[in-house]
Amino acid sequence: MSNQNIRIKLKAFDHRLIDKSAVEIVETAKRTGASVRGPIPLPTKKERFTVLTSPHVNKKARDQYELRTYVRLMDVISPTDKTVDALMKLDLAAGVDVAIKLN
Numbered sequence: 001m002s003n004q005n006i007r008i009k010l011k012a013f014d015h016r017l018i019d020k021s022a023v024e025i026v027e028t029a030k031r032t033g034a035s036v037r038g039p040i041p042l043p044t045k046k047e048r049f050t051v052l053t054s055p056h057v058n059k060k061a062r063d064q065y066e067l068r069t070y071v072r073l074m075d076v077i078s079p080t081d082k083t084v085d086a087l088m089k090l091d092l093a094a095g096v097d098v099a100i101k102l103n
Contacts (some may be wrong), residue, residue, distance in 0.1 A: 004102050006044070008077040010039075011097040016069045021092045023070050026092055029076050032083040038074035045065040 008025060010035050014020035022039040029036045047067045076083065092098060 004079070006079050006084075006101055007101045008076065008087075009099040009101075010072045010074075011099075012070055012093075012095050013068065014095055015068075015093050017093045018070050018072055021096045021098075022074065024090060024092065025074060025087065028086050029079070029083055032086050034079045034083040035077045037040045037077060038076060039072040040074070042071040042073055043069070071093060 010018050010021055010025075012021075019039075024037065026036050043070070047069075049065045049067070051063050051065065052059070052061070053063050076087075079087075
């Protein structure tokens with residue numbers, strides 16, 4: 001795996017979970033001898049929902065909710081076999097979605 005890079009994309013609704021997971025990945029990769037570029041914070045996606053509070057009347061009474069999706073991007077440069085094994089065995093938080101691509 002000398003010429004390939006690993007691109008890791010993390011998504012989560014909680015910024016504390018995603019930052020903690022990013023630190024774990026960076027520490028694991030550096031401990032096994034690979035260099036890491038990142039974590040790079042990508043723009044936060046904000047979804048807003050407006051809901052009527054009353055089931056029948058009162059159009060003016062509304063609640064607004066916001067769902068934020070945080071994204072972090074990391075590149076593991078020139079990973080070794082040891083790095084790949086360590087990253088596969090890594091146990092991350094339950095609320096973090098991980099996407100891995102080989103370049």
